Amino acid sequence: MRDQTWLPAFSLWQREMVRFVRQRSxxxxxxxxxxxxxxxxxxxxGGSFRPAGAPESSSFEYFLPGTVVLIVLFTAIFANISIIEDRREGFLQGVLVAPVSRLAIVMGKxxxxxxxxILQAVLFLAVAVATxxxxxxxxxxxxxxxxAAAALVLLSMGITALGFVFAWRVDSVQAFHGVMNLLLMPMWALSGALFPAAGAAPPIRVLMAxxxxxxxxxxxxHGLGRDATGGPAPALAAAVTVGFAVLAVTAAVLVASKRRKTA
Amino acid sequence: MSAVLETRGLGHDYGSRKALDDVSLTLAPGEIVALLGPNGGGKSTLFRILSTVMDASRGEATIAGHDVRRAPADVRQALGVTFQAPSLDRKLTVRENLIHQGHLYGLRGPDLAKRVQVMLEAFGLTDRAGDYVETLSGGLARRADVAKSVLHRPRLLLLDEPSTGLDPAARRDLLRLLQRTRDESGTTCFLATHLFEEAEVCDRVAILDRGRLVALGRPADLVREVGGEVVKLTSDDPEGLAVAIRERFAMEAVVADGEVRMEREDGAALLTPLLAAFPDRILSATVARPGLSDVFFRRAGRAFEEGSDA
Structure with missing residues (x-):
């Protein structure tokens, strides 16, 4: 039997890279x-801001990890919008009739x-250090x-796969905007990127948890050497991040494997 | 020789609407067969089932001996598909598209590179191999698309209205390429179309109307069955004219697609008495040998252009 997962996944991954470079926008x-x-x-x-319970640090320092997560989030959103475009432009149908496992399609993406x-985050961090x-x-x-690198890989796999679950079923970019605004952006805003859980109102703290x-x-x-400011313990954070990535990828494979009964 | 494609009692429903009903047909190796039918006649539904993206409600289909429902992976390896909209990545070059396609089918390395080169030459794309697909004309993009579909040497190539948006020259060019692919690799081609002239040049034609297979045979045989000549008249009042002709000449005359239509052994001989009898009611008259449109009319009981939502 020919390899139906890793060679196709590699090829789809490679295509993502090439397209990224060719689409400056x-x-x-x-x-x-x-x-x-x-x-x-x-x-x-500026100097007027110090998160509740946070040690003394500049606001640039505080927002740095959250900005990295925002890069991850935007990259995931663009990757998923391209699924919708691929479906509309016809590229995806060619992949779907090829002898390719659905895991390959999800992993490529x-x-x-x-x-x-990762590449963009490293570039960003390098600029932050240089300046x-x-x-x-x-x-x-x-x-x-x-x-930190492991956190980035796992988080971006989780968020991209979560977006995939929705992008796979919608047929327009407009429909995906709803998912983006109602799910993905709030996930970022309520992650501790903008404010720590310590000072937030109780319902918000539940959502953040x-x-x-x-x-x-x-x-x-934690990886970047910053205090989690009242956030989850490092071991718990790592465990949940791994679990989220695994669950989201599994969900994406299941969604992609479902054969349609109607047009 | 064993069949490349075989369907038995294939049917599909969208809710309560029967999109495909009891379709049984067999395609032999190396045949080029047209799947002719009006839009909405069930062509796309049949192709979606055969290309393993959708399960049929009823019946069975096998491709190269593999059941489309139970062994989709084997079916996909034996199958090439050219879709109505080209499935190329417009941001990649022609060569990159072909190499990517090869990877999807488990091909790699020097073997793949060689095969891509052969395919580029066979389809006359060598000069444009390094160009982005988005810079190609519609005809060239379609050629690249078909080259991509046959790169892994499929036993069966499904083409869903591949000439959509092509001018007549590009359309003929496409058919020649299919014939050459068939001659060189023995690939069976199953080509959905709503164009009679495209179906006429295929080895056989399967006519699908409202989900039912109403004819299957060589175009010449099907046309011969209609026989004689077909007379068509245009009129301000076709219904009234048809009634009048039936009364006056005691012959069959029906209205199809806004024209009065008659099948006769000698149509030309009928024209003079017709024009003499209704000089003011006939705007124009044509006599022609029957074609596939007349086959469709006879088998489906209505004109091709009248649509499919009946």
Whole structure:
């Protein structure tokens, strides 16, 4: 039997990379927009902002991990919008009739999203370090960098796969905007990216506690050597982040495997 | 030789609407068969079932001996599909599209590179191999699309209205390429179309109307069955004219697609008495040898253009 998973997944992943490079607008959307947010929030709050329970740190420092998660989120959104475009433009139908496992289709997309998110995040962090707007107290050690990278990969796989579950069923980009605004953006806003759980109203704290992004962000913060400011413990954060990635990828494979009974 | 495609009592419902009803047909290796029918006649439904993206409500279908429902992976390996809209990635070059396609079918390395090169040459795409698909004309993009569909040398190639948006020259070009692919690789082609001239040049034609297979045979045989000549008259009042002809000449005359239609052994001989009898009511008259449109009329009991939502 021919390989129906990893060679096709590799090819689909490669296609994601090539398309990203050839579509300059995607770089703007998924990298520059978060950077702009970071500059606005960082400079806007300036010295007047100190999160409840947080140690003394500049607002640029505080918003840094959240900005990285925003890069992950935007990359995942673009990756999923391309599923809808591929369906509309006809490319996807060719993949669906090929002897390719549905896991390959999901992995091509999810690993593509993860790779792009990592590359952009590293670029962003490099710029932050070079401009001395972050890591004034020194960068993370090898273990921390590894933890941060793992957090990024897992979180972007989870979010991309979660988006995939919805993008697979909708047939227009407009419909996906609803998913984006009602699910994905709130997941980011309530992850501790904008404000720590410690000072939030009780209902918001509940939402933050059940939001998987909270744990991914906490894992990332811990890896980057930042205090989680009242967030989940590192071990719990890592466990939930792994679980979320596995569950979301499984859900995406199940959705993609369902054969349609109607047109 | 064993059948490349065989369906038995294939049927499909969308809710209470029967989109496909009791379709049984067999395709032999190396045949080019047209699937002719009006839009909404069930062609796309049949193709969706055969290409394993949708399960049929009833009946069975096998491709290269594999059941489409139970062994979709084997069916997909034996099958190539050209869709109504090209399934190329417009942001990739022609060559990149072909290499990607090869990966999906488990091909890789030098073997794949060689096969891509052969395919580019066979389809006259060598000069444009490095160009983005979005820069190709419709005809060239379609050629690249078909090259992509046959790269893994499928036993059966399904083509869903591949000439949509092509000019007549590009359409003929496409058929020639299919014939050559068939001659070189023995690929059976099953080509959905709503164009009579496209169906006429195929080895056989299957006519699908309102989900039912109403004819299956060589175009010449089907046309011969109609026989004689077909006389068509246009009129301001076709219904009234048909009634008048039936009364006056004691012969069959029906209205189809806004025209009065008669089948006669010698149509030309009928024209003079007709024009003499109704000089003011006949706007124009034509006599022609029957074609597939007349086969459709006879088998489906209505004109092709009258639509399918009956």
């Amino acid at each position: 995607r770089v703007t959307g998924s990298l520059l927009t978060p950077v702009l947010f970071w500059l606005l929030f960082g400079a806007g709050y 999810v690993l593509g999203g993860a790779t792009l998110a 001395r707007s972050a890591f004034s107290g020194g960068g993370p050690g090898p273990a921390g960098a590894l933890e 059940i939001n998987p992004t909270t744990y991914g962000l906490a894992m990332l913060r």
